């Protein structure tokens with residue numbers, strides 16, 4: 391054989407020369423590919439799964455999970471290490487708890503981990519993951535995300551919608567003024583303001599005075615949304631043991647279906663009102679086409695590659711409404727709670743507000759001057775990240791994270807709460823200290839993985855520019871226009887949270903406002 395091989399190399403004619411050249415080039419390539427394939431196969435098959443607790447047959451670790459999942463997972467990371475795994479029913483879950491490993495999932499292998507694996511309740515309310523948040527990483531997701539970012543959240547559109555923000559925040563100040571001396575639910579105030587702003591941006595208002603809530607369909611929306619968020623975060627046997635999903639043992643799917651009927655009614659009413667207004671020539675735009683109009687026009691372009699159907703439009707509107715309102719109101723409530731809990735912080739904020747606005751009302755264009763309030767908001771996001779496990783990711787192929795095998799289709803959580811409370815990342819992490827955000831450059835873009843309240847990588851929250859603006863505007867206005875105190879009958883100050891898809895304050899913050907600015911006309 392060897393002789394034959396040597397002979398072949400020695401023979402010299404044109405055909406053999408060509409074959410030899412092809413062989414010389416292709417053999418190393420084939421060997422290299424073979425090595426890559428086998429070594430990656432070997433790596434994947436010989437790697438261990440991440441460590442973790444052994445559970446019971448069939449149900450796995452389900453019976454041992456307590457309600458505050460983010461804190462339970464953080465405790466488990468102290469025992470099993472920065473990455474651990476657990477079986478919940480038939481589903482393999484992985485929890486990543488360190489900056490280094492979050493970087494592998496959200497950055498280095500971002501593309502691999504860009505799918506979602508939605509629970510049954512999410513599939514039900516999003517018309518089968520036709521929204522952005524629960525959709526897998528596919529063309530539909532890219533199209534929807536691009537539409538949202540370019541048409542709603544672009545700088546140009548945010549600038550042209552400033553009038554809505556100003557109008558709604560002033561209305562909120564008027565409403566709170568009317569309740570001076572009485573108990574005010576801070577979350578409700580922030581939720582209503584954000585809902586008005588977002589609905590104005592989505593389906594606008596005609597100059598003819600028609601409201602952005604035709605027929606009052608949005609009445610009670612906050613309660614409906616809270617129920618939806620609660621169901622999204624509630625453990626469901628149907629997710630963990632899919633062969634039982636048909637029975638819907640806990641009735642979660644049925645409950646979500648009822649809420650979807652409610653949502654459908656809202657969207658159908660709004661779309662019908664829009665079509666009628668257009669037909670009657672009533673649409674007097676405020677110098678811009680609103681998002682609903684853009685979506686309906688895309689829907690009518692049947693042959694376009696980006697054409698949308700009605701369920702996709704509803705899925706998208708649902709995402710924007712819920713993603714914007716619940717997170718923003720939850721954060722306003724947490725910031726106000728921390729401020730009331732830390733009188734020194736409150737004094738510094740008030741001094742800054744007085745320096746920037748004098749005894750006048752808050753103007754949006756001056757908000758970037760509020761560097762201390764900005765640090766307070768960031769510190770609150772660190773201590774109380776509203777989505778402490780982000781939204782679950784799922785790899786589309788088996789891969790290696792930190793030397794462990796993560797099988798294709800596993801459910802992977804990045805434990806932001808653990809990262810934000812890890813003494814390796816933050817000195818005295820349980821102390822509320824806004825000053826830490828005054829040093830160095832901190833933003834919400836997920837580049838520094840020590841701080842990722844909006845996530846990181848291609849699945850990062852696209853709503854950061856609007857979320858940040860609204861948080862600062864609402865907080866600055868509530869704090870500059872009013873003094874706040876807790877009701878006297880309030881027992882001990884409560885800072886505990888309750889895990890959910892959006893993790894909220896366990897006991898809603900109720901506080902009593904009083905007038906802070908001397909000029910009464912500023913409240914009218």
Ligand code: HEM
Nearest residue numbers: 522523713714717718777780781844845846849851853857
């Ligand atoms: C204080 C305000 C907000 C906070 C704290 C927040 C936080 C988050 C977080 C943590 C995620 C998950 C990221 C991940 O899985 O890695 C997310 C996703 C998302 N957020 Fe926000 N958000 C806020 C406001 C908004 C606003 C105003 C909008 C839209 C107008 C929005 C739209 C979305 C959407 C569509 C997603 C899904 C993105 C995807 O899966 O590709 N959010 N948000």
